[in-house]
Amino acid sequence: MMKARFMSEVFAGRCALASVLMSATLMLGIVGAGGTAHAASAAAVSPEALEKGARLFVKNCIMCHERGMDNPGTAALSYLYGKGKGALADRDNLTPDFVRYFVRNGRGLMPAFRTGELNDEELKVLAEYLSAGPHPATPEK
Numbered sequence: 001m002m003k004a005r006f007m008s009e010v011f012a013g014r015c016a017l018a019s020v021l022m023s024a025t026l027m028l029g030i031v032g033a034g035g036t037a038h039a040a041s042a043a044a045v046s047p048e049a050l051e052k053g054a055r056l057f058v059k060n061c062i063m064c065h066e067r068g069m070d071n072p073g074t075a076a077l078s079y080l081y082g083k084g085k086g087a088l089a090d091r092d093n094l095t096p097d098f099v100r101y102f103v104r105n106g107r108g109l110m111p112a113f114r115t116g117e118l119n120d121e122e123l124k125v126l127a128e129y130l131s132a133g134p135h136p137a138t139p140e141k
């Protein structure tokens with residue numbers, strides 16, 4: 001629980017930083033450029049990358065994060081965020097950095113994945129896939 005609280009503070013801190021940067025951007029009057037860059041990076045995830053990300057998700061994560069309370073990841077996250085909000089594939093608020101952090105560091109029952117298990121390139125694709133959610137049609141195991 002302490003750890004969870006620490007994490008939310010870390011992420012709250014990050015949001016605060018983001019809003020400071022955002023207002024700095026506004027003051028400089030280049031918010032249009034920033035907005036375009038963001039949209040471009042979201043659109044840059046190709047269908048091939050999404051498919052690859054989905055495959056990596058099924059291979060490495062779905063045993064704990066598939067929909068259904070009998071999956072430990074989904075059960076733990078439902079407990080944290082509320083019923084029906086536990087499946088990673090249903091999330092619309094994941095970011096690549098957030099996903100990478102948990103995958104590399106683990107938390108609670110979730111193991112940390114080392115580069116030998118999931119290399120940086122694979123993790124990038126997987127994190128982009130999850131961040132592009134929700135994915136109503138997640139492939140089955």
Ligand code: HEC
Pocket residue numbers: 004057060061062063064065072073074076077080088098099102103107108109110111113118126
């Ligand atoms: C052995 C089971 C297990 C595996 C395998 C696993 N996870 Fe998890 N994951 C969990 C559990 C349990 C939690 C909740 C941890 C907690 O808060 O105590 C979690 C939490 C997370 C979170 C945090 C979500 C949030 O909003 O708090 C992310 C992101 C995540 N997992 C991504 C992944 C990805 C991506 C993979 C595959 C590379 C993966 N997990 C593999 C069990 C697992």
